[in-house]
Amino acid sequence: MEFPTQQIIEIISWSFLVYGILAYAGYSFSAFFSFFEIREYKRINNQRDEMALLQSTSLPPISILAPAYNEEANIVENVRSLLTVNYPSCEIVIINDGSKDGTLTKLIDSFHLIKDxxxxxxILPSQQVRQIYRSTFKSFKNLTVVDKMNGGKADALNAGINVSKHDIICCIDVDCVLESDALLKLIKPFLNNEKKVIASGGIIRIANSCVIEDGKITEVRLPEKFIVRAQTIEYFRAFLMGRMAWSRVDGLLLISGAFGMFDKETVIEAGGYNSKTVGEDMELLVRMRRLMRAKKEEYSVGFIPDPLCWTEVPPNWTILRRQRNRWTRGTMETLWTHRSMLFNPKYGVLGILSTPYWLFFEWLAPIVEFTGILFFIALLIMGQINWFFVLGFSMVTYGFAVLYSVTALFFEEYSFQQYKKTNYxxxxxxxxxxxxxxxxxxxLWASLQGNIDLIRGKKSWGTMSRTGLGKVGKEVMAQ
Amino acid sequence: MATLNNILEDSPWILKVNVLFAILFFLLVAIIVLALVFLRKYKNGREQRKRSYQDRIDAFLNNYLFDEQFDFRAEVKNFRNRHLVSSLQKKMAIRQILEYNENLKGESSNSIKRIFHELRLDEFVLDSLKNGKWYEKSRAIHVLSQLLVRRPGVVARYLNDRHHSVRAQAIYYFIKTAEDNPLSFFAKLNKELTLWEQIHIEDGIKHIYKGPIPDFSKWLDHELTTVLVFSIRMIQQFNQFEHIPQLVPFLHHHDRTVRKETVRSLRKFNYEGLLDKVIPQFFSEDQLVKKEIVKSVQILGDLKMLQVLKSAFTQQEEWQIRLELLRAEKSMLSNLNPNL
Amino acid sequence: MKKRILIIEDNPMVAKSLQFKLTSDGYDVLIAEDGKKALQILEEEDSIQLVITDLMLPFVTGTELIEHIKNNTPNLPIIVLSTSNQEEIITDAFMMGVNDFITKPFSPNELSLRVKRTIESY
Known part of the structure; x- marks a missing residue:
């Protein structure tokens, strides 16, 4: 039997070319769009009078919520860094999510906590809260520590929301390094009087290898390890080639779990974080959007292109694999839960553009790629390989991938240029x-595993330990 | 090479297309990488030039400020003619002058404001205010306000500008440069204030403006709702309790944000008649106002009053208000009995 | 011989102005833009007669620096130049033994007189 190798290769080649060119055109278009957005943002915000505002007592108070699980090693330092945040009125709520190590004891000793x-x-469901603590020291009067039974990140945040006092909440990872005016910049979108703002978020930057002193970034360095540098490029692609554009058309589906601000009332009304998914940050925003849509209330989601929050990304393959596995499951779970939005014109941009984009480019792409590889192996086994085809096809794929990355690098160079040294x-x-x-x-392999795990019903958190590193939202997947 | 050509010649067109695109992609990669390197070099060079120019400005300004032998006329003329030619140079000089202005006080601060005019940078700024793009306009107003250049007539035109940030800067200009009556610009305003601007205005009055505190009741008949809300809040913030009688009618204003602010301000004034006026209208009130009323009962009323509201409150959908009622009740109970 | 002053200040504009003003007053002025460099200079130079420092500095904060100086060379006078005007911070600084506290924005003429007075009293 004659196997129609050539025809199949032709079809695959063409599909890839069309897909590649469309994707590249789309990305370039949104990159240009993002670029103009960033430029406009910079033009509006170059007056620096924000800093003068820091004394203002009329800024709305904020509750910062930071869950901690087995963070004994760095918790004291991290909380100290959070306490130095520059904002006139905020409380810091640390939620000890049933740590098995000395996280709580360390907090109690270092900050002189007493039972409160x-x-x-x-109002939101969560695992049982054992005790709430406050400090006896005046300098830590804004600190609240919640000790609860273990229930995962989403569950911990829900408990934090219940305890928090203020109407605006800011959910962050406890080991994030914030720029000193980060809260001020993130609150700004809430203070317009045109539309109700339900959430705002910003760009996440990679802190690995940077010099950090007293909880502040003092020197930005390019990560030394290849695995981290590769993630740096992923982040450029995600944030610079599109994030701003999504924000402009109000199609953002995700505000990173590492740093985001929310209107508490809307969060509670939407039901809070869903502790049954590993993609709780994406799932919450989608649910809040659906709620607003159901209430027929005008609203918006803010996005700030300044680097506001620095975080460590996985420095080794094991943790990275776990992280990506989790992100894939989170995306799938969110898309599945909200599948009625897909292609639904009732949801506007979200139904027509955002959700299909996540479906095809985020979830499906690795699967298609993997199928391609399987096909290639099949041909190899059957001895049907024409090596010139393989070479031609590989070169075109590879060329596309590199082109896409260097374009992102170019935009970074043009817009923020965070890495100052020339040899970077x-x-x-x-x-x-x-x-x-x-x-x-x-x-690719990690996200395939995520798919397999989900199908096999592995709902657990992949060793529930938030490794302390698995946090940066799913931005990276939105490349 | 020849064999490769032969293979290409003989192979199906799809392979040719693949090769063609691969070449195209790599060409683009090469171009972008070159552009990237060029951009970096260019930026480095520009930084270098900027730095050396900045040193020149610094030297000039420091000589002017601190050197007793400084030949004012000649040096200013020389600097203007030789080093203040391009618009980038002027922009950088202005930025530096702002920096000095921010960090110095006393006589030096006055001298810095003077040199701004002597270098004729005021003309440059006024020109960019008149002819520039919106962000240049907004920047220009910012500069004028920082250096206390008094041109209220010119700036007033931008109070109702199409661009939000120009409007905001014009508003801040009036607060920062006013010697008295800092809110007189309200009369010319016909676009609503954002919360962000309101916070700025309040902060400006508290921390920058040095004159007598204005009588905020003057603006209680303003046609803009946000100006009205702002004035009500300020009357309370600055303790102008003599205006309480004027605030009371706003409890029945048609706009819910006005009613909310009025309830809140009167509560903070500990106004005795507040509860008698708002409780009768509680059930027909908007959620926003209901919340404030519950808080007022908690602070000014008694537990019985609150429980009456609670038992009569049955609207299932308003969970926020129910929660607020419960919270108020719990807190009042624990105040009554600290051991609870 | 000219008296030598070390200025520790991360804002180049402020540092330059101070240097200019104090040089024209007849002092020899050294500048360190962060705490680390300041420690290095203090290590190498023993002819410094006055330190003017900011409190918010990269790497080593002004407070740490003051502590270091007071432990090693208790007779070296220190003037703090800071944007902070909070009572708590100012009293803390005096408790640590600084000789003067000047808030930003500052008047160069006033600063020059205070420098003169501080140096002369030692």
């Missing part, structure tokens, strides 16, 4: 050439 029996309401540019370009060969296949 103030009242609060369990060369290192990043080199990384862009290596990434499709040495990094991407691994990511």
């Amino acid at each position: 029996d103030s009242l609060y309401f369990d 540019v060369y290192k990043l370009v080199l990384t862009a050439f290596l990434e499709p060969i040495f990094f991407h296949p691994f990511i």
